[in-house]
Amino acid sequence: MSQRTKDKVANAAVHLFYLKGFHGTSVRDIASNAKVNVSMISYYFKNKQGLLEYLIIEYYETYLEKLEAAQKEMDSTENPKNQMNQLIDTIIHYKHENHQFTGFIQRELSKDNVLVRELLVTYLAKEKFILEEGFYRLINSSSHSTIEKEMLFFQFYGLLHIPFNMSYEWKNIVGMNRSTDLYIETYKRSIKNWIDTLIGSEKAQ
Structure with missing residues (x-):
C-alpha cells in the first residue's frame, strides 16, 4: 500500500468513525469509502483495531510533539502566562x-470506551502532565487548597475540550455565515480571559 493509499484509508476511517462510531463502522465501510480492496486494509492494518491504533499513534505523537515544542519555545524564566x-x-x-478525529476520541472517552481508553492511557497522562505543569505555575497562591487547585485545573481542561465534545452545538454557534477561524480566535481569547480573571482574583486575595 503506497503512502497515498494509506492516507486515503486513514482519512476514510477518521470520517466514518466520527459519523458512525468505532463499533458502528465496518472494515468494508472503510474500504468502500476509500475505494480500496478490503484485503489491503487487512494486510497492512490486520483489522479495524489495528487501524484505530495507527490513527491514535499518528494523532497523539504529532500532538505531543507540538505541545513539547510549545513548552520549550518559552524560556523557563519567562512569564508562565505567556x-x-x-x-x-x-x-x-x-x-x-483534526476536528473529526478529536471529536471521535472525545465522544468515545465520554462513553468510557475501554478499548480507546487503554490505547490512550500513556498519551493522556503525558498531555495532562504538560498542562498541569504550566497551569500550576500560574495557580500557586496559598489561598487555594489542593482540592480547589485540582478543580480549577479540571475546569481549564474542560474548556480545551468542550468545542470538540459538542459538535452539534459548535455548528449552531458558528453557523453558516460566520468564519470558523474567527470563532477559534474568539474561543481561545475567552479561555485566556478566564485565566486572567483567575490570576487577578489570586492577586486580590
Whole structure:
C-alpha cells in the first residue's frame, strides 16, 4: 500500500468513525469509502483495531510533539502566562485542524470506551502532565487548597475540550455565515480571559 493509499484509508476511517462510531463502522465501510480492496486494509492494518491504533499513534505523537515544542519555545524564566497562552494556541489549533478525529476520541472517552481508553492511557497522562505543569505555575497562591487547585485545573481542561465534545452545538454557534477561524480566535481569547480573571482574583486575595 503506497503512502497515498494509506492516507486515503486513514482519512476514510477518521470520517466514518466520527459519523458512525468505532463499533458502528465496518472494515468494508472503510474500504468502500476509500475505494480500496478490503484485503489491503487487512494486510497492512490486520483489522479495524489495528487501524484505530495507527490513527491514535499518528494523532497523539504529532500532538505531543507540538505541545513539547510549545513548552520549550518559552524560556523557563519567562512569564508562565505567556507559556500557557502558547500552549492554548497550539492545542486549540491542532484539535480544530483534526476536528473529526478529536471529536471521535472525545465522544468515545465520554462513553468510557475501554478499548480507546487503554490505547490512550500513556498519551493522556503525558498531555495532562504538560498542562498541569504550566497551569500550576500560574495557580500557586496559598489561598487555594489542593482540592480547589485540582478543580480549577479540571475546569481549564474542560474548556480545551468542550468545542470538540459538542459538535452539534459548535455548528449552531458558528453557523453558516460566520468564519470558523474567527470563532477559534474568539474561543481561545475567552479561555485566556478566564485565566486572567483567575490570576487577578489570586492577586486580590
